[in-house]
Amino acid sequence: MMMHMMKVIRISFLVGLLVCAHEVYSQQLSLSSQYHQNMLTLNPAYSGFEESTKIVASHRSMLTGLQGAPQSSYVSVEGQGAQGKMGLSFIAFQDRTDIFALTSGMVNYVYKAKLGEESSLNFGLGAGVKNYSIDLDNAKVNNTMDPVLFGSLRQNQIAFNVEAGVVLHAKFLELGAAIPQLLANDPKFVANNGDILNMNAVRHIRGSIKLNFNLNEKKTVVAYPLLVVRYVKGAPIQWDANAVLDIKKYGWIGVTYHSNYAVSVSAGLRHKGFGVGYAHDFSMGRVNDFSKKSSELILSYQFGNKAVDKEWKEKMERDLKTIGNHNIAQEEAIEELEETQEEKEVKINELEEKVKELEGKVEEQNELLKSGAYNTGGNNSGTGNAPTNGTDNSSSATASTTGPMRKAKAIHFTDEAGKQASKGYYVVIGSFASKNNAQKWKKKSEANGDYNTKILYDSQLKMNQVVVFYTDQQDSAMTERLKRSSTQKVWVLNLE
Numbered sequence: 001m002m003m004h005m006m007k008v009i010r011i012s013f014l015v016g017l018l019v020c021a022h023e024v025y026s027q028q029l030s031l032s033s034q035y036h037q038n039m040l041t042l043n044p045a046y047s048g049f050e051e052s053t054k055i056v057a058s059h060r061s062m063l064t065g066l067q068g069a070p071q072s073s074y075v076s077v078e079g080q081g082a083q084g085k086m087g088l089s090f091i092a093f094q095d096r097t098d099i100f101a102l103t104s105g106m107v108n109y110v111y112k113a114k115l116g117e118e119s120s121l122n123f124g125l126g127a128g129v130k131n132y133s134i135d136l137d138n139a140k141v142n143n144t145m146d147p148v149l150f151g152s153l154r155q156n157q158i159a160f161n162v163e164a165g166v167v168l169h170a171k172f173l174e175l176g177a178a179i180p181q182l183l184a185n186d187p188k189f190v191a192n193n194g195d196i197l198n199m200n201a202v203r204h205i206r207g208s209i210k211l212n213f214n215l216n217e218k219k220t221v222v223a224y225p226l227l228v229v230r231y232v233k234g235a236p237i238q239w240d241a242n243a244v245l246d247i248k249k250y251g252w253i254g255v256t257y258h259s260n261y262a263v264s265v266s267a268g269l270r271h272k273g274f275g276v277g278y279a280h281d282f283s284m285g286r287v288n289d290f291s292k293k294s295s296e297l298i299l300s301y302q303f304g305n306k307a308v309d310k311e312w313k314e315k316m317e318r319d320l321k322t323i324g325n326h327n328i329a330q331e332e333a334i335e336e337l338e339e340t341q342e343e344k345e346v347k348i349n350e351l352e353e354k355v356k357e358l359e360g361k362v363e364e365q366n367e368l369l370k371s372g373a374y375n376t377g378g379n380n381s382g383t384g385n386a387p388t389n390g391t392d393n394s395s396s397a398t399a400s401t402t403g404p405m406r407k408a409k410a411i412h413f414t415d416e417a418g419k420q421a422s423k424g425y426y427v428v429i430g431s432f433a434s435k436n437n438a439q440k441w442k443k444k445s446e447a448n449g450d451y452n453t454k455i456l457y458d459s460q461l462k463m464n465q466v467v468v469f470y471t472d473q474q475d476s477a478m479t480e481r482l483k484r485s486s487t488q489k490v491w492v493l494n495l496e
Contacts, residue, residue: 029180029204030072030095032060033256033264033279034298036226036244040078040089042206043178044108045124045165048087053079053304060296062281068098078108079304085112087122099138104130104161119170124178126163131156132187132199157187159201174210179203205231220248252277260284262294275300353437360433360463405478410495412460421456425477426493427469427484429453438464456493465493 032041038056039046056076063069078089087110095102106128113121133156165178184203188196207229215221226242244254249270256264262284268277281294413421429445432438438455445453445468456465469480477492484490 030060030070030074030093031062031258032058032072033258033281033294033296034058034254034266034268034277035228036242036254036256037252037268037275037277037298037300038076039176039208040076040091040108041074042208042228043124043165043167043176044089044106044126044163045110045122045167045176045178047078047089047108047110047124048080048112049078049110049122049167049169050302051080051084052302053077054300054302056298056300058296058298060294062294063283064293064295070095070097072096085114086110087112087124099135101133101135102130103133104128106161106163108163115170119168122167122169124163124165124167126161126165128161130159130161130185130201132159132189133157134189155189157189157199159183159185159187161185172212172214174208174212176206176208176210178206180206202232202234207231222246222248251275264294266296268298273302275302353434353440356434357432357437360431360437363433363463404491405494406491407494407496408458408460413456413458413465413495415457416455421495422470423495424470424472425474426456426465426467426495427477427480427490428465428467428493429484429488429490430466432464432466433462435464438466441466467493 035041038054038058039049054077056074058072058074060072061069062071072093072095074091074093076089076091078087080087087108089108089110091106091108093102093104093106106126108124108126110122110124113123115121160183162182163178163180164182165176167174167176181201181203183201185201187199187201189199208226210224210226212222212224215223223243223245226240226244228240228242230238239259241257242254244252246252251267251269253267254265256266256279258264258281262281264279264281266277266279268275275298277298277300279296279298281296283294410421410423415421430438430441432441435455435457442453442455445466450468452470453466453468454470456467457463458465468484469477471477471480474492474494477494481490481492
């Protein structure tokens, strides 16, 4: 009969049933105080929720000091795939309470439907097996001759398990719902005398709501409240209220209130992908009379974090940009120095040209003095000063058109096209040994409005004469010279 089986287990488990009846009766699934660090333990739709591959291991001891108290352990692996459109995870649990044990393994798949830039809807489905076991060999009994104890004392029952979940993620809001033990299997243990013990795996419902508040622009410091509700038919609703401060790079600290059971404080550290956390439950109510301690340890390793990789990439880009800016600044400084050097060279060249120009003028004056080419005045009778080169210098200039004049042979002069210059009178405004200086002087004259300015080359004196006026009449040439003599030094060149 069923009473035989109950006699076997009542000694070791009765106290636990009395002090935590609300836990045993309403929840066949393990309880945790750090699920906020691994949400797929609550809902399969959280698998691959983060942009990384994550491995987590945890162990929880409840009601320390109470014989046969619950012990829970799990290992999980999760990651993303298909460019973030899907998530995968595997999780293995083992829960042990006195002579009862449950070992399970689940594979979860998640499809992520993108709803907007910062919102998505995740659908999760998990499938696996559960192994229920009972170990009557370790039972504490009053009657060792109870027929239940004869025969197979250790029994196992395997059942399939399916879970489903959904999570809505919209900016700072995460809203989730899950149904563990969807199949609600009913594994049976048969005693040696034919008695049957049903485990009655009951379908559960879990709901969660989480609000993420980013405390900095990079979203690396987050504070969030998290409310979790559990429901199973025939029992009161249980709920947890969590408040967590999570610094992504360094760790977290949190406080959890388990309704009618305990207040839990948790804290964890992270370093280079590794994480370690610890939670301690401070029991309340009737449970506190039997055990004051429940503790939980969690270890994790995270790699391939796209957010971290992105941060590293952005840092590298900033560093490269800074280096690039320095290089640009150096290049600009070099260009500025080169421009300054070029300006100096231009000024030096200009000064050299001016020196050459002055030297040409001095040379020109010396040649004029040597040739006696100046006629310092005269009248219509030709009594002006004669040149000293021995040539005939009779002048037809009148008294009103006196001025310096040089006579030369036209055969010694060529124009810019290389043709022999025409005979006549030329008004000269400059004489240069350098052709380059002569051309500059010509351009300057043209800029001042003398568009007929030309250059004649004197092959005898090796000089370039800049002329602005030509005529075959001496009077016209002398008149033009007088017009200009007030603003510049000019003379008349008479080519015969």
